[in-house]
Amino acid sequence: MRDDAVVLGVGMTAWxxxxxxxxxxxxxxxxxxLDDAGIEWAEVDLIVGGQTVRNGYAGYVAGSTVAGALGxxxxxxxxxxxxxxxxxxxxxxxxxxxxxGLADVVLVVGADTTPKGFLAPNxxxxxxxxxxxxxxxxxxxNPAYFGLYARRRMHLYGATESDFAxxxxxxxxxxxxxxxxxxxxxxxxxxxxxxAVVASPLHLLDICATSDGAAAVVxxxxxxxxxxxVTERSAGRPKVRIAAVSTVTPAFPDTGLGLPDxxxxxTAVLPPPPRSFRDSIAHAAYEQAxxxxxxxxxxxxxxxxxxLELDWxxxxxxxxxxxxEQLIGRGATALGGxxxxxxxxxxxxxxxxxxxxxxxxxxxxxxxxxxxxxLGRQHDGARVGISxxxxxxxxxxxxxxxx
Amino acid sequence: MSVTKPAVPAVAGWxxxxxxxxxxxxxxxxxxxxxxxxxSHGCPKPHxxxxxxxxxxxxxxxxxxxxxxxxxxxxxxxxSPSDPYEPFVLAAVELDADGLVVLGQMVExxxxxxxxxxxxxxxxxxxxxxxxxxxxxVWKWRPQADA
Numbered sequence: 152m153r154d155d156a157v158v159l160g161v162g163m164t165a166w167x168x169x170x171x172x173x174x175x176x177x178x179x180x181x182x183x184x185l186d187d188a189g190i191e192w193a194e195v196d197l198i199v200g201g202q203t204v205r206n207g208y209a210g211y212v213a214g215s216t217v218a219g220a221l222g223x224x225x226x227x228x229x230x231x232x233x234x235x236x237x238x239x240x241x242x243x244x245x246x247x248x249x250x251x252g253l254a255d256v257v258l259v260v261g262a263d264t265t266p267k268g269f270l271a272p273n274x275x276x277x278x279x280x281x282x283x284x285x286x287x288x289x290x291x292x293n294p295a296y297f298g299l300y301a302r303r304r305m306h307l308y309g310a311t312e313s314d315f316a317x318x319x320x321x322x323x324x325x326x327x328x329x330x331x332x333x334x335x336x337x338x339x340x341x342x343x344x345x346x347a348v349v350a351s352p353l354h355l356l357d358i359c360a361t362s363d364g365a366a367a368v369v370x371x372x373x374x375x376x377x378x379x380x381v382t383e384r385s386a387g388r389p390k391v392r393i394a395a396v397s398t399v400t401p402a403f404p405d406t407g408l409g410l411p412d413x414x415x416x417x418t419a420v421l422p423p424p425p426r427s428f429r430d431s432i433a434h435a436a437y438e439q440a441x442x443x444x445x446x447x448x449x450x451x452x453x454x455x456x457x458x459l460e461l462d463w464x465x466x467x468x469x470x471x472x473x474x475x476e477q478l479i480g481r482g483a484t485a486l487g488g489x490x491x492x493x494x495x496x497x498x499x500x501x502x503x504x505x506x507x508x509x510x511x512x513x514x515x516x517x518x519x520x521x522x523x524x525x526l527g528r529q530h531d532g533a534r535v536g537i538s539x540x541x542x543x544x545x546x547x548x549x550x551x552x553x554x
Numbered sequence: 555m556s557v558t559k560p561a562v563p564a565v566a567g568w569x570x571x572x573x574x575x576x577x578x579x580x581x582x583x584x585x586x587x588x589x590x591x592x593x594s595h596g597c598p599k600p601h602x603x604x605x606x607x608x609x610x611x612x613x614x615x616x617x618x619x620x621x622x623x624x625x626x627x628x629x630x631x632x633x634s635p636s637d638p639y640e641p642f643v644l645a646a647v648e649l650d651a652d653g654l655v656v657l658g659q660m661v662e663x664x665x666x667x668x669x670x671x672x673x674x675x676x677x678x679x680x681x682x683x684x685x686x687x688x689x690x691x692v693w694k695w696r697p698q699a700d701a
Contacts, residue, residue: 271629278565281591283631288564288682288692289657290628295644298622299657306620306671350622351666403598408646408655414590416598419653421587 156249157376158391158552159256160188160369161515166333166362166502170264173206176365177217177262180508184258184367189379195369196254197227199245201237201261201507204273213507217260227254234542235453236398237261238366238510239550243396245370255375261507262365269293270361270506282411282543289413293455294358296410298350301458305352308473310461312352316343317479318457319356319500325486326497328527333362334501343457357457362503366512391521394535395439395551401428410543429466432547433539437468440551444468447491448533449520451513453540454498463539464493492530495520510548513538521554564682564690567592567609571691574614575679577656581610588612588652613651614677615698621645623666633683643668645695647675661696674698 162183164176177200185192200214209216214230227248233240238261245257269292277283285291304310323338338356346355371379376390401407402424404416409428426434437443444467452463461475469490470478477483483490496502496516499509517536519525540548563569568591569577579590582597584604590612596605627639634640643660660669661680675695682692 269626269629272631274630276631284565284591285657286628287631287633289644289659290624290632290642291644291657292624292628295622295624295628299620299644299646302622302671303620348623348625350624353622403600404653406655408657412657414656415654417588417590417652417654419588419651420585421599 154373156246156370156393157373158368158393158514158518159190159371159376160184160186161367161518162187163331163366163512163515164364165331166364166505169363171363173203173210173262173264173363173365174216174220176264176363177213177260178220180262180365180367181217181221181258181260184369188369190256190369192221193224195224195226195256195258197229197245197248197257199241199257199259200230201241201511202230202232203263203507204232205266206264213262217262233398233546233548234544235504235506235540236510236542236546236548237507238512239396239538239540239548240398240546242368242370242393242511242514242550243398246393246396249370249372255372257370258367259370259511260365260367261511263505263507264363265361265505281413285411285413291411292350293410294350294353296408297358297456297459298353299408300462301352301456304458304461308476310458310476312344313340314461314476314479315353315357315457316340318454318460319343321479321482321485322454322494322498322500325495325528326501329497329501332497332501333360333503353456353458359455359499360503362505364502364505364508364512366508366515368511368514389522389554391518391552391554393550394442394553395436395549397432397436397439397547397549399431399435399547400545402431409541409545427466428545428547429462429541432541432549433467433537435547436537436549436551440553442535442551446535447537449495449517449530449536450491450493451496451498451516451536451538452493453509454494454500455504457500460493460498467537467539486528486530495525495528495530510538510540510550513540514550514552517552521552559684559687559689561689561691564692569679569693571679575677575693576611576614577677577693579610579612579652580607582607588654590654590656612656613649616647616649616675618669618671618673618675619646619648619655620671621660621666621669635681635683645669645675647695659692659694661694664697668697
């Protein structure tokens with residue numbers, strides 16, 4: 152493996168719905184990550200922010216907004232956006248700086264303040280914007296797409312609403328002891344099935360909320376980590392390295408009907424590629440890290456819906472297509488189960504979604520797991536962690552961390 | 555009265571409004587790849603550099619690939635045609651030709667219980683919503699009469 156970027160520090164606010172300025176959350180997470188790394192803000196060579204599109208101009212330039220809030224130091228800055236994949240894209244950018252020798256220390260931060268209810272396009276008439284058009288012409292909300300994927304799973308593999316509910320039950324148990332989680336109550340299968348149907352076959356408790364929150368990581372070069380290790384706080388704790396960041400796009404023809412698509416690509420002239428888009432996201436990460444699904448101890452995946460978490464089991468190669476229901480049914484992906492633990496943090500089921508922070512939050516959890524610091528939700532002896540998510544408009548996101 | 559209002563497509567150039575309406579995709583003049591919505595910026599096939607795309611009528615029948623319903627009113631820019639809001643069914647339909655899946659609402663009055671994966675459907679045009687001066691039209695899927 153290459154001498155890859157080291158995750159020197161992680162920080163994360165609690166997730167909730169407070170309506171404070173997003174920058175407040177971002178600064179809190181950034182300060183915690185800097186403290187955790189044992190370094191001063193002034194030592195940071197580059198700050199990378201994940202953009203938020205719902206918080207005005209300050210959100211479009213989130214990197215410099217947080218830098219200014221911490222106090223401008225002359226550090227280099229970038230702000231990136233890849234919808235739900237923004238956090239991985241931000242980590243990717245910071246890691247590339249380190250691998251290129253352009254920076255020793257990078258701060259990556261994502262923060263969001265979200266509105267109530269469905270995520271929707273910003274106001275205005277934009278008939279050339281596919282995201283605007285899917286709402287105007289079809290009323291196709293995000294949960295509608297989750298419902299379509301879930302029903303497809305039922306058709307292909309005989310999945311049931313009960314199988315989906317079991318994912319919520321598992322994740323709710325994982326989140327009970329996670330002090331940063333927004334929802335920390337255990338949920339029973341019957342409660343999921345008794346909650347209102349939002350987009351059949353999915354119930355309210357199958358679908359993740361939207362939340363306020365922020366997450367940050369401090370990355371550094373291997374050389375910098377070695378120089379500091381003797382004296383700093385990080386001494387004595389396992390060194391966690393980035394082993395892969397996958398931010399792949401789909402390959403034509405993409406048959407996945409991703410958000411906000413109104414139609415898939417046509418396969419009439421060219422057959423689909425050997426891997427679906429979601430399969431290719433993890434595959435690229437595994438290839439980069441030189442490992443495979445059998446090596447994974449913990450996975451943080453984007454459970455926008457319970458059914459989607461089952462899709463991810465297969466996309467990550469934790470089981471063959473059509474067998475995810477067996478995994479959740481026998482508790483294989485729960486803490487103490489016989490497969491990789493999936494969403495030990497409690498996942499989006501317990502956090503809700505804070506778009507530009509979420510992919511960074513996934514990495515924070517993996518780092519805590521690899522350090523053995525995940526109190527009350529620890530996968531014992533975890534050495535390899537993978538995250539996976541997908542952003543609107545063809546954004547793959549998967550990060551592998553190892554110790 | 556709404557009958558006096560002109561009926562116009564809610565989006566220009568994506569579908570016809572005759573008795574047997576069709577979705578209008580684009581077709582690459584070089585390699586024949588079809589796309590919907592119609593593309594103005596060239597062929598979606600990565601190694602095809604042709605920008606010339608002609609209008610192409612897609613198959614107007616297909617089978618339901620998956621479906622769901624919208625039990626709660628979607629936020630703007632969706633405009634509900636009824637007050638109070640009435641849930642509708644969304645279907646992703648695999649066309650009988652052309653090799654793609656196209657999303658659309660099922661016709662008014664169709665409930666999720668009326669739909670199953672594999673159901674044969676055909677394309678129709680219905681009112682999406684009305685403004686003060688026009689009826690906005692959109693494509694929808696209707697179960698085939700003999701299905």
